[in-house]
Amino acid sequence: MKAMPRPSRRNSAPQVEPGAGGPDGLDRGMLPGLVGYALRRAQVAVFQDFAREMAETKIPVTPGEFGILVLVSRNVGLSQTALARAIGVDRSTLVPILDRLEHHGLIKRRPSPVDRRTHALELGPTGTALLPVYESAVRRHERRIQRRLAGGEGSTLITALDLLLDGALQP
Template structure:
């Protein structure tokens, strides 16, 4: 069954991600990494826009942002264009940490894709995007 195989693959990928970060003495989840990348690439992104981009509820996002802010990786400030919203940015320490994290993720990605050619990786990503789109359309 497709769902079962996807779940087993996700579990193995997440385990490798966790082991990669544990061995490096870092603590980060795949979701937190993705969040930091989105904030880094979208200066001034609002919390609402980030929640939409991640496909999660704002109430789920706030505790994650709190943790990353407490770790000194992320900061919130009032949006200069809309005082009702918070704009997000990485701190200088967050930028340095993200560079370290990206190196770890590249090593992780190389390991999990070691059985695939570049063309197979592209096909797999395309197929997974189709599965995602099909599941979201329900």
């Protein structure tokens, strides 16, 4: 079977007329009508704002790391396996995140008193000190996001996202 010739990279950029489509002139075709595309674009914007807010803290964390700190603070002794399940990642993805948090003293891993094969998680001294700082930063970040939404749209959006999540988990 003969391989298809590769297009030249020099001229492979799409040719778009200025002013066509979005504010940047790109024609996005069907993309603006796709829920997943809109979710991803919104997620990028929200995460960028989150990062700007966290940049002001002593040890900046990502949205995922913040979520882990909240879960660990509210569920002292939580196992890594239970945490991975709760946030929807596999353990091999979670371990390097926990390594970073532990390196900065944000969490501590100790042998589980129930199962020696697992670790129990708790906030470290730095995590205990910084969690209130992070929570204040997240509240400011959330207020900025919510300002873009009218009335109860924030609650409606969360409900709609929960419905999507529930549907995504069903076979």
